Amino acid sequence: MMFNFQIEKPKTALIDYQTTYDFIALGLGPAGMNGALYAKRKGLKTLLVGYDLGGQLNNTSDVDNYLGLGNVDASVMIQKFKEHITALEVPMLTEVKVTSIQKNDVFEISLDNGEILKTKTLLYAFGGNPRKLGIPGEQAYASKGVSYCVTCDAPFFKKKHVIVAGGGNSALDAVIDLSRIASKVTIVHRSQFKGDQTTIDQIKALPNVDIHLETQILEVQGDITMTGVRVLDKKTQTESFIEADGIFIEIGHIPNSSLLEGLVDLNDAKEIKVDRFQQTSVPGLYAAGDVTDNPNKQIIIATSEGAVAALSATSFINQKGDK
Template sequence: MAKEYDIIIIGAGPAGMTAALYASRANMSVLMLDRGIYGGQMNNTASIENYPGFKSILGPDLAKEMYDSSTQFGAEYSYGSVESVVNDGDTKTITTDMGDEFITKVLIIGTGSEYKKLGVPGEEDFSGRGVSYCAVCDGAFFKGMHLVVIGGGDSAIEEGIYLTQLASKVTVIHRRDQLRAQKITQQRAFDNDKMEFVWNSNVTEIVGDDKVEGVKVNNNKTGEDSFIDASGVFIYVGVQPMTAPFKGLGILDEDGWIPTDELMHTKVPGIFAVGDVRKKNLRQIATAVGEGGTAAQQAFDYIQEINSKQNV
């Protein structure tokens, strides 16, 4: 028998947990579904210094605080990877890899995104210990140090410029001989005395002992190998949304992101999207929390509207 809820939230990151808090506090029956432990990428963050209310807090500790808050009014939590979602109009049917089936009036998608990896030795080993994918999140830990940025698109160059406010020097390593970033962004980078560029090169290994000490680089034109000393490596070779189960709903753009309006509505009534899975620029805990609260309120209003129609 399928279990029924007013609202099901797929993804228990900061956006999903905030939505669960607001929705359950409004006396909605709520289920959070996640393929792993609650908290999302917060669990991979050693220290968070840019979330209001905490000067500094361990990522897993903030995740636990949010989880305790999100479930205090009765929201349930369950493990499982979503395999399919079927839109039945006023209800949505969700099936997981655990064989569970759920029916909900409202679906809130908060499955997030993941950074594309280089796939080189040392990348996983030093994740959180010198390897980062977010300058805004981690740049402050590297004040006065030499940093490497890998990539040549808008994110890589914009984040590289941001890091120059903190680092002694930022070296951008790009596999081509020219950047892909917007021209105005490129010019700002070229005009920045703290930025230098290594062209036609691929990082083949991230090296260190307890923390990052540098990167091995191969020039893809000459075949020459070299080593660059660095205390931190910031990788920007792309971000991809985790939206595979939702391909049949007609809510994804050509790159797999979920566009919404400012109130978190997707193209399908009763389906909302929050957090890093949305098509947007800034992916931070603070923005995710706001989106979760907005989606929950909109979900409540949507359910009230459905109920009023059914009672007519």
């Protein structure tokens, strides 16, 4: 069951556009929220900025791999995070969008409300989004059989038949992981495999894996939950239906890094390069969560990266002697 919590807007008195903050966290997901929490506890003048509280958690139904919470509705997790932030009186500026970021003596963050925020250190945690097939039924059965995260959702499909859409390394790795849990895994890809040959060979040897190449997924179908997909065999131009309990779409990830293009180093996938301190190529600018080059896009990892970024920012300010 999904819960719809009303999020109170912060009092405008808490937002000071005239001062220079010590630490601003951009992004209202787990990375940004935990970064702001840690910075506030370290005594930094802190502000948490973003549009929708919860970030990518808003696109998830249930979470069962966050230590200590068990199987929890994602909206309940968002509410728990919010209550913790509120209890520590972390100032939040919500329902605003960042239009540009510049680095002069300090970082200057322009907002769509016409205001400019200034800060000595900055955490960029605007996350990312999984690439989608863009086919009928995909959105309708999201979290009802359609998933974009094997690590998150594979246990829900124990001893069931699942489909993996994609032919790159991430899709092939997903097939191997799922083959240990699901009764059957069917991989469907519109062209030929693009992953490593050793992994392809490993998949072909798995007894519970079925392979459909040169096959395009046309539609996700179902009733209350997904029941299968309609596909087109591009070699014969014939359509058929593959019955399955779920589908994992593994065709890539789109990081929300455009605001930092030209300012920090990005990899070929436009993910922000960070070191073990979550430091980007620009001193004082940190990144955490799904927008970074960490390949493991998980809630608990994003949360910890936010903490690391805040602690690194505190050390950065202390070393500079800023007060």
